[in-house]
Amino acid sequence: MYAPMSSERFPKALNEQIGYEFAASQQYVAIAVHYDAETLPQLARFFYRQALEERDHAMMMVQYLIDADADAVIPGVTAPQTTFDDIVAPVALALEQEKRVSEQINGLAAAAREAGDYTSEQFMQWFIKEQVEEVATMSDLLRVVERSKDDPMEIENFVAREHPGEAGEDPTAPHPAGAA
Ligand SMILES: [Fe+2]
Ligand SMILES: [Fe+2]
Numbered sequence: 001m002y003a004p005m006s007s008e009r010f011p012k013a014l015n016e017q018i019g020y021e022f023a024a025s026q027q028y029v030a031i032a033v034h035y036d037a038e039t040l041p042q043l044a045r046f047f048y049r050q051a052l053e054e055r056d057h058a059m060m061m062v063q064y065l066i067d068a069d070a071d072a073v074i075p076g077v078t079a080p081q082t083t084f085d086d087i088v089a090p091v092a093l094a095l096e097q098e099k100r101v102s103e104q105i106n107g108l109a110a111a112a113r114e115a116g117d118y119t120s121e122q123f124m125q126w127f128i129k130e131q132v133e134e135v136a137t138m139s140d141l142l143r144v145v146e147r148s149k150d151d152p153m154e155i156e157n158f159v160a161r162e163h164p165g166e167a168g169e170d171p172t173a174p175h176p177a178g179a180a
Helices: 009-037 041-067 089-114 118-147 152-162
Strands: none
Touching (some): 041 118, 089 118
16 A cells, blocks of 8 residues: 555546546557558557557556545546548557657656656656657657558558567566456
8 A cells, every 4th residue: 555645636636537548548549440451450459459558558546546545536538530541640640649648658757756656756757768769669660650551561560579478577567457
């Protein structure tokens, strides 16, 4: 059990972030379904997996609020974009989303620090590192998709080669609520 949070601002902001993470998860499901319908199974698989990761992020934040004896309020989410003009658009949207989340996560860390809530600031450190990786991954993918947009099989091969499946368990990751 963590010490009670010293400020109302951080839990409130973290609750908002839970909504953004669930919205990101829904957006990635929508992107995966789009690629699935286009018979681009590797891109689809990649985004289905990203969707699960975003859900985990939300559930890690839920667990943190529960452990801190703060209210965890599960929000509704804004509907995702479900139609896309071409093979590039979903990845461009994904990169935009990851950049926005990086700013939100940095803002959360700053809010915790300002409140003198170093436990929460430390909790945010894992997400800061995660966002650096996710922005880098989406930037790389966007470059590949733009370069090979007329040759989707080239993109599929890249995703199969560079993102073959489950990354190993990250022992430093916070625990998602309800996970084994
Ligand atoms: Fe996330
Ligand atoms: Fe993400």
